Amino acid sequence: MSCFAFLAFLGLCSPEPAPPTGPAGPVAVIDGDTLDVGGARVRLHGVDAPETAQSCGTGTGAVWACGDWVTQETTLRFSGRDAVCETVDIDRYERIVARCAVAGADIGETLVSEGLALAYVDYSEDYLDSEAEARAAGRGIWRGEVEAPWDWRRAKREGRSAAAPKERVEAGGCAIKGNVSGGGRIYHMPGDPYYGRTKIDTASGERWFCNEAEARRAGWRHAGS
Structure with missing residues (x-):
């Protein structure tokens, strides 16, 4: 047994810290x-x-x-x-x-x-x-309003404007998505995990909001709550 190992066994010293496993x-x-x-x-x-x-x-x-x-x-x-x-x-x-x-x-x-x-x-x-x-x-x-970086990159690859997607332009610039689902009336903020995948169908009662206060006043809750 090495001297260091013997001293560590007796509790007289601490083990050497593990080296970093990356840069x-x-x-x-x-x-x-x-x-x-x-x-x-x-x-x-x-x-x-x-x-x-x-x-x-x-x-x-x-x-x-x-x-x-x-x-x-x-x-x-x-x-x-x-x-x-x-x-x-x-x-x-x-x-x-x-x-x-x-x-x-x-x-x-x-x-x-x-x-x-x-x-x-x-x-x-x-x-x-x-x-x-x-x-x-x-x-x-x-x-303010944030386009999730992964959505921004996808839009750029597809040749679309990431700053103003077609659906957002049609919504008058308002970016919060009011979605009707099995969980009731919920809204998705830009950057939320399912924001990019959520499509709004106004004919079925879904809508856009310009800010969270407006969504909450209308009786909608945040998807993450």
């Missing part, structure tokens, strides 16, 4: 959910931030460059700081998909809780509660 080192921010950590390209697991070229609504009909803002805010918070990552997967672009922390704080959790990214529920539900809190508080991108 570690200083952070360089690429965009809101992609980093270089110690020179390795990392896609953060379980979060999806607005693309750098993406715009969001203000809730009053105007648009703002939310994607560029998110990249800048992420840079201010993490650029140059040391991160430790735990590898989860390798994606199709050969990036390391990982959970990363700075000073013990989960970067993904920080981004979602501060309204800089959405929970990427196709891959993880770890950050759903943090997203709900950020949305309720109107933090960051939740100050």
